Amino acid sequence: MTPEQLALRDTVRSLLDKHSDIRAAIEAPHGYDKDLWARLCEIGVLPIPEHHGGSGAGLAETLVALEELGRTLTPAPLLSSTLAAQALLVSGNDEACGRLLPRIAGGTVAALALPWATGDHVTTAPLDHPEVTTAVSDGPLHATVHHVLDGDHAEILLVTDGISLYEVDPGQPGVTREHTPAVDLTRRLATIRLTDATATRLGLWSSQVRDTALAALCAEQVGAAARALELTVEYTKTRVQFGRPIGSFQALKHRMADMHVLVETARSAARAATDEVSAAVAKVYCAEAFCKVAAEMIQLHGGIAITWEHDAHLYFKRAHGSAQLFGSPQDHIDRLSRSAHR
Amino acid sequence: MDLSLDSSTLEFQAEVRSWLAAHVRPLSSMDTLQGFEEHRAWERLLASARLSVVSWPEEFGGRDLGLLQWLIFEEEYHAAGAPGRVSQNGIFLLAPTLFSHGTDEQRARILPPMARGDEVWAQAWSEPEAGSDLASLRSTAVRRDGGWLLRGQKTWSSRAAFADRAFGLFRTSAEGRHRGLTYLMFDLRADGVTVRPINQLDGEPGFAEIFLDDVFVPDHDVIGEVGDGWRVAMSTAGNERGLSLRSPGRFVAAAGRLVELYRKNPDPALRDRVVDAWIGAQAYRLHTFGSLANPPAGPAASVTKVFWSELDVALHETAMDLLGEVAPGWRDGWLFSLAGPIYAGTNEIQRNVIAERILGLPR
Numbered sequence: 001m002t003p004e005q006l007a008l009r010d011t012v013r014s015l016l017d018k019h020s021d022i023r024a025a026i027e028a029p030h031g032y033d034k035d036l037w038a039r040l041c042e043i044g045v046l047p048i049p050e051h052h053g054g055s056g057a058g059l060a061e062t063l064v065a066l067e068e069l070g071r072t073l074t075p076a077p078l079l080s081s082t083l084a085a086q087a088l089l090v091s092g093n094d095e096a097c098g099r100l101l102p103r104i105a106g107g108t109v110a111a112l113a114l115p116w117a118t119g120d121h122v123t124t125a126p127l128d129h130p131e132v133t134t135a136v137s138d139g140p141l142h143a144t145v146h147h148v149l150d151g152d153h154a155e156i157l158l159v160t161d162g163i164s165l166y167e168v169d170p171g172q173p174g175v176t177r178e179h180t181p182a183v184d185l186t187r188r189l190a191t192i193r194l195t196d197a198t199a200t201r202l203g204l205w206s207s208q209v210r211d212t213a214l215a216a217l218c219a220e221q222v223g224a225a226a227r228a229l230e231l232t233v234e235y236t237k238t239r240v241q242f243g244r245p246i247g248s249f250q251a252l253k254h255r256m257a258d259m260h261v262l263v264e265t266a267r268s269a270a271r272a273a274t275d276e277v278s279a280a281v282a283k284v285y286c287a288e289a290f291c292k293v294a295a296e297m298i299q300l301h302g303g304i305a306i307t308w309e310h311d312a313h314l315y316f317k318r319a320h321g322s323a324q325l326f327g328s329p330q331d332h333i334d335r336l337s338r339s340a341h342r
Numbered sequence: 343m344d345l346s347l348d349s350s351t352l353e354f355q356a357e358v359r360s361w362l363a364a365h366v367r368p369l370s371s372m373d374t375l376q377g378f379e380e381h382r383a384w385e386r387l388l389a390s391a392r393l394s395v396v397s398w399p400e401e402f403g404g405r406d407l408g409l410l411q412w413l414i415f416e417e418e419y420h421a422a423g424a425p426g427r428v429s430q431n432g433i434f435l436l437a438p439t440l441f442s443h444g445t446d447e448q449r450a451r452i453l454p455p456m457a458r459g460d461e462v463w464a465q466a467w468s469e470p471e472a473g474s475d476l477a478s479l480r481s482t483a484v485r486r487d488g489g490w491l492l493r494g495q496k497t498w499s500s501r502a503a504f505a506d507r508a509f510g511l512f513r514t515s516a517e518g519r520h521r522g523l524t525y526l527m528f529d530l531r532a533d534g535v536t537v538r539p540i541n542q543l544d545g546e547p548g549f550a551e552i553f554l555d556d557v558f559v560p561d562h563d564v565i566g567e568v569g570d571g572w573r574v575a576m577s578t579a580g581n582e583r584g585l586s587l588r589s590p591g592r593f594v595a596a597a598g599r600l601v602e603l604y605r606k607n608p609d610p611a612l613r614d615r616v617v618d619a620w621i622g623a624q625a626y627r628l629h630t631f632g633s634l635a636n637p638p639a640g641p642a643a644s645v646t647k648v649f650w651s652e653l654d655v656a657l658h659e660t661a662m663d664l665l666g667e668v669a670p671g672w673r674d675g676w677l678f679s680l681a682g683p684i685y686a687g688t689n690e691i692q693r694n695v696i697a698e699r700i701l702g703l704p705r
Contacts, residue, residue: 233701248704253697260696261645268629281624333617 005064008057011043012068020074022186022314030153031188032075040065041107045078048085053102059086059212063219063270070223073314075186077109079216080149084110084158086212091165091203100156100167111154113145113192114210115162116327140174141166143194147325151190152179159192159199162207166199174198184321186314211279213326218270218279218286221322225266225290228297228315229259235301252300259296262289280332287323294319347414354407355414361391362422371674372428373546378462378504381428385459395433395457402449403457409634416591423595431501432456432463436509439525439578443566452527464502464530466510466552467575469495474691476511477519477572481554483512483526490514490564492528492557500685502550503539505530511571525571527563534558543677579643579687588650588682590627593657596675597623600661603672607664616664619657626650641699644692651682651689 001009015036025033044055045065062082069076085104088097104110141159151157157170168175174197180189233256236247246252266282266289273282294316298305305312323329347355365387370377388394389403397412398404407415427433433456440449455461472479481494492512502508507529515522530537534557539547566574597620604616626649638646658676665672683689697703 229701233703237702237704245704247697250694253701253703254690254693256701256703257648257693257696260701261648264642264645265625265629265649268632269625272628272632278624278628281621281628284621285625330614333614333621336621337613337617 001064005061008043008045008061009064009068012040012045012065013071015039015043016068016072016074020072022073022075022311025075026185030150031186032077036074037076037078038107040076040078041105044105046081046085046105047089048101048105049089052097052105054085054105059216063216066216066219067223067226070220071227073186073224073311073318075188077150077154077188079213079220080112080151080154081110082216083112083114083149083209083213084154084156087112087158087160087165087205087209088202090206090209093165093203096167096202104156108156109150109154110156110158111148111151111190112209113143113148113151113157113159113168114213115143115145115160116147116325116331140196141168141194141199142196143192145192146180147182147189148192149325150188151192152177152188153190157192158202159194160205160209163205165202165205167202168194168197168199172198182321184317186318187321187325207276210326211273211276214279214283214332215270215273217322217326218266218273218282221286221290221319222263222267222270224315224318224322225259225263225286225293228290228293228312228319229256229263231311232256232259232297232300239302255296255300259293262293266290277336280336283326284329284332284336287319287329290319291323347410351411351414354411355418358393358415358418359422361393362418362424365391366422366424369425371544371546372426372501373503373542373544373548375504378428378501381425382459382462384425385427385429385462389458394429394459395437398437398453398457402453409637410631413589413591413630413634416589417594418591420589420591420595421598428501429456429459429462431465431505432461435465435578436463436527439509439565439574442577443525443574445562447562448565461507462501462505464499464505464508464550464552466496466499466502466508466528468498470497473498474688477523479511479513479523481510481512483514483524483559485514486558489558489560490524490526492526492534492554492559494554496552496554497540498549498685499552500549502530502537502552503547508552509565511575514568514571520572521569523571523575524568525565525574526559527565528554528557528559532557543680544674588647588654590623590630590650593623593650593653594627596654596657600657600664603661603664609664612660612664615656615660619653619660622649622653622656626653641695644687644695645700647686648689648692648696651679654679654682 019036025031044057045062046054047057047059047062048054050056066078069078081104085101088100143159154170157168159166159168170177174195176193178191180191182189233247236252237245239246266286269282269285273279297315298312301310301312304310369380369384372378372381385394392403392405395404396407396415400406437453437456440452456463467476469479469481481492481496483490483492496510499508507527509527511523512526513522514524534555536553538551540549540551542548600616601620604613658672658679661672662676698705
């Protein structure tokens, strides 16, 4: 990390240490703390250039912030807004960038309806379906997209069919948006249905945004896995049984050593996720690593981890929710298998 | 991952690739006398193209290249299916120790013949009663005029059946477990040395026992200070555990072969394991290239060691399951992969290192 990135990491970490209250955020309208989100936007964690009203942070800086939000499981519309901003920037539509990016930089929540699941109607990503082509004109759009991050409350809604990027006014009659609570209480998800919805085609969709989404999610997973391990190490150093800290027992030490191996290799894979193949590899690897680490967190904490009050179950649920988000490990293994490995 | 190689690195990569394409041929097992000499000749051939130790200074036979170029060399080397390195104990373990702790005289005397394969080195760490608990070793070095007399027994000494020289730790005083040890080099053909080869699970003598009966070692073959051997050995232990012994090129190449194997023998029940092994190799590669500025050393090398050794086992087991019992080209690698979690410090020791020295868990 550059000195600037380290400073950003420290700033975000100390902000979250002081102000992130995930239990309260879960209960808040739309599932996040609006004041905290405003402060994050002031720090400038979104990857929006200065000439579009942003801080000039790049994607690398946003990933640093996402890793920190992952550590504390803080619910915030950073991932959704980052993807929307990236999709706009990549579309090359200066008018839309000039109009929408300053609002996003100021904290207006933006969602990107990007079909990942096989049940969605507009799965035409080139990697998976190179034969599919669609008309490149304005709507109307018909679509059902599940698991859209912050999709039910976003003021700015972007939709892609895998070929083009569209802007859709979420307030129109042809758009229904439904909050769909999932096992991970710290993640706001929605199903979006478009029926004859008026849409404005902004430009080309690039699958690069899909890779960015995977890399961003990986950063968050790595942060959460690293913190889950830290909490486990701290706990086993203080919990005493048989007259000694349980962390001194080799049976537990070796399990935590394995967790560390997973966290460090996942971190490397996440940071190296820069193209289609490395992003898919990282998604599979980080998802499995975080699931394993979170499961071990529960086992090594013992009974306390089975309580609602303890945060271990939140890490565990985040791990499994994130593993399924943006395509399950199995989906990406399928993609990797089909893309002939090279 | 976009490595953005500069033009001189790309040129080097192309040179290595074409040289290997012109020269690689299958050799007999290096654990047979004939195969050992074939591998020694291969080292000489590599050295004649100045490819045997590319990261070393030019004066010792290298090219003064950096870690990135060395990793590129390794990727090309394994992708080409080039022979195993009979000189690996020397070039990957002893040489880093000499670079850090040796004298100018030792480097000038020892490194050039090592780089040419003229002197092949064996390691002599373990003893019958000192495996994971290496510091409990009992072989002694006793002071004599101008040098030391070695006495004792070493075991699991890789390459010792046919190698020329060996290096290891010897007890030079009784004070303290670690403080009384000294790092010494000795000639395997010297008076008083008896080498008894041990057949490995492939039936060939890949390692040996070494019996030492008053073997004379001159003072100039002590590395570092007398009594400081443990620190000298541990300061470069990371080289064996970490990158240099098992660079990602080896696993990326093996995973590629595994994918090819799956294409020829598709078994849907094994597909996920094939992809998992392939992903593991890619993850190790990303881990390595991502940490070029700060390569794993010390306790961090233990992370790497656990990772590559278990990946190697999983990869070969998958290949064997795809092929059934008849698996030419995979059998030796499969058997050898079983040793990975044991040598260079067992994975249980590595996990202790990670838990105590990285995570700060109590002893």
